[in-house]
Amino acid sequence: HVDAAKGMVNWCKQNAKLSGLGDAPIRFIVEDCLKYVQREERRGIKYDGIIMDPPSYGRGKSGETWKLEKHLWDLLIQCRKVLSDKPLFFLLNSYTTGLSPIVTNNLISEIMNNYNGSLECGELGIPIKADGKILPCGIFARWQGV
Template structure:
């Protein structure tokens, strides 16, 4: 059963007036866990968490598009095994053409008046994660002089730090493609984006390299995927986050902040804290959870994303 889409969308109608045209229009808690609808300008991204017939997919997309006054709706199929299948069934999971309406290609959408390039047909990830909007806002408001943004993706956190006045921002990611995407986002805000600030390669390797060089940062941002495969092996956040936190702590300056994020509904906030604390202990560092950040108002009842800012002393 399709919920009252118009009523749900009306709850977010004030966001564009506040400079945000990229947000979640319908969250899974409002659709009985069946789907979510993200809005990026005049395009919608419909994420399905249940199996539907092709006809029902199109009907739902049309209902969403009509209710939101959109030009196009793109489909993302997200079965439980999607994170494992993404590399082998990419086009089925994320069709490049809209399931309803006319293709929009690349869209410039706003988050708190900051422009970002959104590519709704590109992949399961379209350029930004709307649930981390409060965390990006916090980074922009509290940006120190030296910032390291790991698992940078399209560099939303790095851009936020640069706009917040950071003198040095380094973005690290294993994909040259998404780092170039990040440089395009910088350009939209009129910021220089020298290649030297966009570090291509494995985050673990870069953290070790930076530590050997004696580089330290006042803010280190950890926003890894919950699961990933690479040449270095398989990453599972529930098993490997402590090791990541230890390496990050080694390049965090005394008195600096380690901003830890985890998008994993199966890991409780208490368990997440323990993983980070174990990593700090491994690195011989002490820290306290100074700030906890939630998701935006457009994610009612959500508990999947944990965001904690740790202040590190010795």
């Protein structure tokens, strides 16, 4: 788990423990995700799967800013460089209102176009008990290798 926010990494550790995964081989890394992936590429490290839930906005220690609409494509391109020859999955969640399932479909289909797999994109939502309507909460894109 890589996140620039120490509080989020600590929360992830707590979730792992509560889920019975306290002793699982999970690495918890506090670092800018883009910088981390760039370093992994230089090291020649490859991954069979990627799960990302990037923030809409963020600010780094040195005043750098992250804006999803501006920087997501660069992060996706960099992540593609560390995928193995036969990746198993690529999952993107987002709660940014400017990102739609159509946009995520276009982005992930382009990133994964050299691999055999299927892509599903859609909206995330919470059912409202009172009337059964769905409260929209975000979007997802899930690519799965064959």
